[in-house]
Amino acid sequence: MNFEYTFHWRPVMRKLPDLLEASLVTLQISVLSMIIGITLGMVLALLRMNGPKPLAWIASVWVETARNTPALFQLFFFSFGLGAFGMHLTPYLIVLFGLTFNNAGYLAENFRGGFQAVPDTQLRAARSLGMSAWQSYTRIIIPQVFRIVYHPMTNQLVWAVLMSSLAMIVGFRELAGETQALAFKTFRIFEYFAVAALIYYAMVKFILGISRLIAWRMFRY
Amino acid sequence: MIEIKGLHKYFGDLHVLKGIDLTVKKGEVLSIIGASGSGKSTLLYCINGLEAIQQGEVLVDGVSVHAKGTNLNQLRTKMGMVFQQFNSFPHLTALENVALAPKIVKGKSKAEAKEIARAQLQHVGLGDKFDSYPSALSGGQQQRLAIARALAMEPSYMLFDEATSALDPELVGEVLDTMRLLAEEGMTMICVTHEMGFARDVSDRVAFFHQGIMEEIGPPKQIFSEPKSEHTAKFLANVR
Amino acid sequence: MNEPISFFSGFGPKDLWFLAQAAWQTLLISALSISTGTLLGVFFGWILSESKIVGAITLGLILDAFRSIPLIIQLVLFYNLFNVLGLAISPFWAGVVILAVYTSALVANVARGGIEAVGAPMRRAGRSLGLSYVQTMQHVVWPIGLRAVFPSWVGVALGVLKDSALVSVLGHPELLKVARDLITRTQQPLLVLAVAGAFYFALSYPISRYAAHLERKWQS
Numbered sequence A: 001m002n003f004e005y006t007f008h009w010r011p012v013m014r015k016l017p018d019l020l021e022a023s024l025v026t027l028q029i030s031v032l033s034m035i036i037g038i039t040l041g042m043v044l045a046l047l048r049m050n051g052p053k054p055l056a057w058i059a060s061v062w063v064e065t066a067r068n069t070p071a072l073f074q075l076f077f078f079s080f081g082l083g084a085f086g087m088h089l090t091p092y093l094i095v096l097f098g099l100t101f102n103n104a105g106y107l108a109e110n111f112r113g114g115f116q117a118v119p120d121t122q123l124r125a126a127r128s129l130g131m132s133a134w135q136s137y138t139r140i141i142i143p144q145v146f147r148i149v150y151h152p153m154t155n156q157l158v159w160a161v162l163m164s165s166l167a168m169i170v171g172f173r174e175l176a177g178e179t180q181a182l183a184f185k186t187f188r189i190f191e192y193f194a195v196a197a198l199i200y201y202a203m204v205k206f207i208l209g210i211s212r213l214i215a216w217r218m219f220r221y
Numbered sequence B: 001m002i003e004i005k006g007l008h009k010y011f012g013d014l015h016v017l018k019g020i021d022l023t024v025k026k027g028e029v030l031s032i033i034g035a036s037g038s039g040k041s042t043l044l045y046c047i048n049g050l051e052a053i054q055q056g057e058v059l060v061d062g063v064s065v066h067a068k069g070t071n072l073n074q075l076r077t078k079m080g081m082v083f084q085q086f087n088s089f090p091h092l093t094a095l096e097n098v099a100l101a102p103k104i105v106k107g108k109s110k111a112e113a114k115e116i117a118r119a120q121l122q123h124v125g126l127g128d129k130f131d132s133y134p135s136a137l138s139g140g141q142q143q144r145l146a147i148a149r150a151l152a153m154e155p156s157y158m159l160f161d162e163a164t165s166a167l168d169p170e171l172v173g174e175v176l177d178t179m180r181l182l183a184e185e186g187m188t189m190i191c192v193t194h195e196m197g198f199a200r201d202v203s204d205r206v207a208f209f210h211q212g213i214m215e216e217i218g219p220p221k222q223i224f225s226e227p228k229s230e231h232t233a234k235f236l237a238n239v240r
Numbered sequence C: 001m002n003e004p005i006s007f008f009s010g011f012g013p014k015d016l017w018f019l020a021q022a023a024w025q026t027l028l029i030s031a032l033s034i035s036t037g038t039l040l041g042v043f044f045g046w047i048l049s050e051s052k053i054v055g056a057i058t059l060g061l062i063l064d065a066f067r068s069i070p071l072i073i074q075l076v077l078f079y080n081l082f083n084v085l086g087l088a089i090s091p092f093w094a095g096v097v098i099l100a101v102y103t104s105a106l107v108a109n110v111a112r113g114g115i116e117a118v119g120a121p122m123r124r125a126g127r128s129l130g131l132s133y134v135q136t137m138q139h140v141v142w143p144i145g146l147r148a149v150f151p152s153w154v155g156v157a158l159g160v161l162k163d164s165a166l167v168s169v170l171g172h173p174e175l176l177k178v179a180r181d182l183i184t185r186t187q188q189p190l191l192v193l194a195v196a197g198a199f200y201f202a203l204s205y206p207i208s209r210y211a212a213h214l215e216r217k218w219q220s
């Protein structure tokens, strides 16, 4: 047994700037994967609800795979799986695609619920005013859907930040990856991961705070 | 002028409109009465091009609504429609509700659209509600908002589909008054309604629908006091 | 053995058996951590709902941290802590313990929501009928709250089932770890991933469907 372990925090503190920089990478990749994921999720939801058969089917496979397999499995698909086709993505792209795939799948279901919660008569009313289908959706339906899914969407962003830590398994150096690299170089594993945990906690709280602020500014009705 | 010729409408196998012929002239107020399910709403949707038709023709100012080349979005700006459900856009203020379509459909400037919206809201008696969201308005106010929103497109025709049916009884009056005001101003109106008082007092003609057929049409006096069809008589006896 | 043309070159029936065993490990880890985590979580949820202030600022904060830190970080962190403290614990049990605590943090939230969904008025009604606190809990809060939270609880359980894949970072041969090793050996990533994915799907999809079915039945 090994009771002699003494905690050394100073080396970790010296590397704190590196960890903070890596956490910016975490935020960046999470937010980017959300932005693309929201767009794709919207398309998937619409396709699943009233797309032509083959496309609706593809959308269903996407959504169900994203929701019924581990996120890590999805990352593996973008690393080993695509490798089978001779496509070797960089670790950054593996993580970005994996997160985006997952976000889009979960968000699609949220959006579908959102669309179903907006009464059909809203579309009729918009069309009766002479708005085109595109105008009706972008000006009337989708803003209401966003209001309905805002909360789940915030949760998904938090989830994306947490999920991005899987990057350490495919060798991308966002916060978790950087933490792992530094920790195993110095064998101060516990200390490094404890600090990383704190940073994640702070990031999540920061995101939730910002989202509450935005909701307060945006939803006046 | 709205002309409906030999109109047939099916929902799958369900024959909902069975050959409707009807002409509504400029300035006329037509009320449509009839039991629930007789096809009244569907007729309005067909006029507005919100539903496809299977046979016949609908002409609005000589333009065929369902013809292939018709620019429906443009044609719809000639027809304002008010629905039974309030249908105000919940994420927009009253002013924004009214100003949106003039701006994005008719291409008016922001300032112009707002000016129009203010005028129309005042017109329907909502001059003090510009910045209210629909959730803060009563049902009657929301229906008047819907009327203002339709009027802002400067339509030649107004189609009302049971605009007062979803309202609490004490709120019906204010909406009917607004509709009456429009009639007095000379608006051409087709009103599906269960308000027999309104049908009798305001309309030039009343049409009675029964199971997808226009059983009878005539001046309100005749329809209400000496209906020709026994179905009409029965219906009127029941609603009184 | 080297049969470069055969479809199953490298990946043989025996490997399918490996994956099935690994899937069993995944199921075992999940079942153990979900069951203990749920019991713990319901208890925590009850504390949170009963002692608003003290509960919220102590237990509430701790549980919130478990929900706000990536599971993979928690696994590495606590596994190392166990080692540092001299607790010789296998990756399997370390994974189960950490997942169970993580589950309890998620369930606590759900459970508190359920207890609060039943609402004070209904509980008062129960009490006014002469039911004791325990009886009110048993006959009013539990049955109503259960239906209210069941869908969210299933969501948590399915999430943990999938998150159990992360125990692979501790080196335990659960489904994804074995799949990854097989990929390295057989060089047939698509086939191995498809089989592993099918196992996850087979575990998760029926449960989510059945839950949706139950939810619909209860609503009507």
Ligand SMILES: Nc1ncnc2c1ncn2[C@@H]1O[C@H](COP(=O)(O)OP(=O)(O)O)[C@@H](O)[C@H]1O
Pocket (backbone or CB within 6 Å): B011, B014, B016, B034, B035, B036, B037, B038, B039, B040, B041, B042, B043
């Ligand atoms: N979208 C639709 N799909 C199928 N049937 C419909 C649809 N809309 C209306 N119907 C049917 O058409 C008939 C006429 O409906 P409607 O025009 O709404 O009647 P009214 O407005 O006179 O009450 C009813 O039997 C109704 O069930």
Ligand SMILES: [Mg+2]
Pocket (backbone or CB within 6 Å): B037, B040, B041, B042, B161, B162
């Ligand atoms: Mg109707």
